[in-house]
Amino acid sequence: MGVVDEIKGRLDIVDFIAGYxxxxxxxxxxxxxLCPFHAEKTPSFIVFxxxxxxxxFGACGAGGDIFSxxxxxxxxxxxxxxRFLADKAGVLLAERSADDAEADKRRQKLLEIVSLAASFFHSRLLQSPQAEFARNYVARRGLGAETVQTxxxxxxxxxxxxxxxxxxQKGYAEADLAAAGVLIAREDKSSGYDRFRDRFIVPIRNERGQTIGFGARALRDEQTPKYLNSPQNALFDKSAALFGLDxxxxxxxxxxxAVIVEGYMDALQAYEQGYKNVVAEMGTALTDPQLKLLKRYAGRFVLALDADSAGSAATLRGINTARQALTEGVKAVPTAQGGFRYEGRLDADLRIVSLPPGRDPDDFxxxxxxxxxxxxxxxxxxxxYYIQTVTASLNLEVAKDKAKAVATLMPVLREIPNSVEQEHYLQQLARLVTIDERVLRAELERAAQKTARPADRYSARPAETKPQSAAKTTGGLEEYCLAMLLGRPGTLNSVNKxxxxxxxxxxxxxxxxxxxxGALFLAVKHWAVTPNATTDPPLQTTDPHLEGRLAGVLALWHNRPAPLEYVERELPKLVLRMRRNRLEKQIRELNQMQRDSLQTNDRDGALQCRRLISEAKDNLNILDKAHDALSITGRRRMEETFRG
Ligand SMILES: [Zn+2]
Incomplete structure (x- = not known):
């Protein structure tokens, strides 16, 4: 549950608004x-x-939740x-420290140092007579001038x-050099020494292209370790970095x-050979932050593993992490209230390839x-891959191992969002362990009910009644609208026209x-007119608490990208549908209020409702006419696309 939902859960809107x-x-x-936002004598401001x-329902026609x-x-x-509501609700926000500005300045300085160090190392490789050996190494690896420069x-x-x-000489203090990870400090503070010596240097940059650390590879057999990285510090976190992503x-x-390889030498070689969608983990198993980062750019990942690590326990753990990371905030499911919630389901396409024995991607x-x-x-x-690897180490003739296979694989099967696919794997597992698939299915459904989350109390429904179409739900209209704007930022203008x-x-x-x-829309609107809008998601312009939603919306786009002309044609109609939904909701509310008024013999109230209902219906007609003008067949297509 996000902080927004947590706050909403703790504050009662009636009590809160009554204060105003x-x-x-x-x-x-x-x-x-009486509406606090416009002057009126007859109350038309309603809280539900x-x-x-x-x-x-008066002059301003506005509405929303406690936030709006x-x-x-x-x-x-x-x-x-x-911040205001979190304080009222007693919800603790994960804030950055009050010394933000100071920390930013410090970070900036470290970035400068690392960037200067990268230029220093680079010019040495190109020019220094001492670097002859290193240049030969680069040539032996087959890395060309363009790769070296890029x-x-x-x-x-x-x-x-x-x-x-x-x-x-450039005026930095030793302590700063040590903090940036390029110097190893000593007790007496004035005799620190270079961390990287006689090594091939690979700058590690973040997705924005800022150098944050270095990988340093030994050039000679006697040097240890073979690979030396910058230490963890304020800039460099190797479990979150992805080499080459910029x-x-x-x-x-x-x-x-995105193709993910194990080492930066593999990624460099891929680039050299013309495969430019390759990034490298930094010597750790694939982590949650790395996957979240990647999900901003693509919906399909291929993990290319060296043959010797392909079946290892560490790799399986990494893949399991990946599986879990990819399920977060990915799928939006409409609720009975006309809203939506995110459901944690395996919805991204993660594939695994193992290389021939004895080969890493670089060799290959x-x-x-x-x-x-x-x-x-x-x-x-x-x-x-998971089924293959898990069962490879088990003797499926033995009951104990059968149970182990089922226990390990069932959680994976349960998270497959597509029920046809789920059925396929269920049958496969049933064959493998020679257990009747009806038994497995019962097990699957039992486990699914047990894990239904309490937060979903409004929309929880038994697993077996879940409609098949929910498997590929695309999210609410609002999210898809944002997804289109993120994917095709240039279209906002033409849509408005x-x-x-x-x-x-x-x-x-x-x-x-x-x-x-709404907040994300504001950020997207500002971002859409910036020069880099086509390459970088609007991460800087959003509140950190919106990151989760942003990631979900980006994932929505990656899972269903659409051509420019489709977005230009469909987005205006989608906006009309969003407005139509809102009006329909108002009409339902007004009908309810009208019934309430009649029951309490409030004739004026009932009359007012009737007038408002007819106004809302007029507005619906206007929207429908505009919709028809934009396309005759449009609405049917929207139904098919977004109702799933
Ligand atoms: Zn008002």
Whole structure:
């Protein structure tokens, strides 16, 4: 559960709004008061306790949840509203420290140092007479000048103070060099020495292209260790970094696929051979932060493993982590309330390829570069690979091992979102362990019910009644609208033009009933006009608490990218549908209120409702006409696409 939901769960909207709207009184199932946002004598401001929402049926026609209320009331941005309400609700936000500015300055300085060090190493590799041996090494690996330059590959001289002297001359203190990881400090503080000496240097950059650390490979047999990395520090976290992502991200986005190799030498070789969608983990099993990072750019991952690590326990653990990481915040499922919730299900396409015995990707790519594409193409889907590897070490004739196989694999099968696929693997497992598949299916369903999350109390339903179509639910309309804008940022303008041409308001935050979606829309709107909008998601412009939602929306796009002309044609209609849904919800609410009024003999109230219902229906007609004008067959297509 995200902080927004946690806050909403702790604050009651009626109590909260009553603090701002003294006239708020109970009227049937709802509460009614004078709208705080426009002057009125007859109350038309309604709060709905059941859905924890509010709506003004008067002049402003606004509505939303507790967040949008306080944002309108106090003029807060989403971030401010979040802090304010978190405080009221007693929910602790994971804040950065109060010394943000100081920490940023410090980080900036370390980035400068590491970047200067990278230039230093690079120029040594290109020019230093001492680097002859290193240049030969580069040539032997088959890395060309373009690769050397693109990755700013370098050489650390065989001296204790080569880099140190260079950087001290630029005015940096020893302590800073040590903090940046390029210097090893000593007790007396003035005699630290270069960490990297006589090594081939590979700068590690983050996805934005900032150098954050180094990988240093030994050039001679007697040197140990063979691979030496920058230490963990304020800049460099090897469990979160992905080597090459800054260079590979466009190719990953374009191909919709990221190939992950084990070492940076593998990634360099792939680049050299023209395979540009390849990144490398930093000597750790694939981690959760790494996968979240990748999910911003693609929906399909191929993990290329060295043959000797392919079946190891560490690799399986890594894959299991990957499986779990990929399930988070990926799928949006509509709820009975007309909202949605995210369901943790395995929805990304993770495939595994193991290389021929004794070969790593570097060797393979150098020996037969043209075969790489086919190798990647043959990658096994995660579940197949997992089943194969888990069962390979078991004796499936033995009851104990059968039980172990079922216990290990059942959680994986349970998270397969597509029921046809799930059935396929269930049958496969049944054959493997020679257990009747009905027994396994019962086990699957029993386990699914046991793990139904309490947070889903409104929408929990028994596993067997889950409609098949839920398997590939695309998320709510709002999320898909955002996904299209993220995927095709240039279209916002043309979409608005089409709406205006139909005498319809441009897309705005009010169109998003969900406050996080509204805040994300604002960020996307600002980002869409920046020059880099096509390459970098709007990560800087959003509140850190929106990251989860942003990742979910990006995943939605990666799972279903659409061509530009499709987005230009369909997005205006999608906006109209979002507005239609909102109006329909209002009409339902008004009908309920009208019934309440009649029951309490409030004739005026009932009349007011009737007038408002007819107004809302007029507005529906206007939307429908605009929709028809945009396309005759449009609505049917939208139904098919988004109702699933
Ligand atoms: Zn109002």
């Amino acid at each position: 709207v003294p006239s708020l009184t109970k009227a049937g199932k709802t509460c009614k008061g 306790p059941e859905t924890q929402t509010w709506h003004c 209320f306080i944002m309108r009331q106090e003029g807060y941005q989403f971030s401010e509203a979040l 990755f700013q590959l370098g050489y650390a001289p065989n001296r204790w103070d080569g880099l140190k002297t260079h950087l001290l 260079i590979a991200k466009n190719a990953i986005r374009e191909s919709g696929q 790519l150098r020996e037969s570069p043209e075969a790489w594409a086919a190798l990647v193409e043959q990658a096994l889907p995660l579940v197949d 089409k709406l205006v041409a139909q005498n319809i308001d441009v897309l705005n935050t009010e169109d998003f009933a969900d406050v996080q979606n």
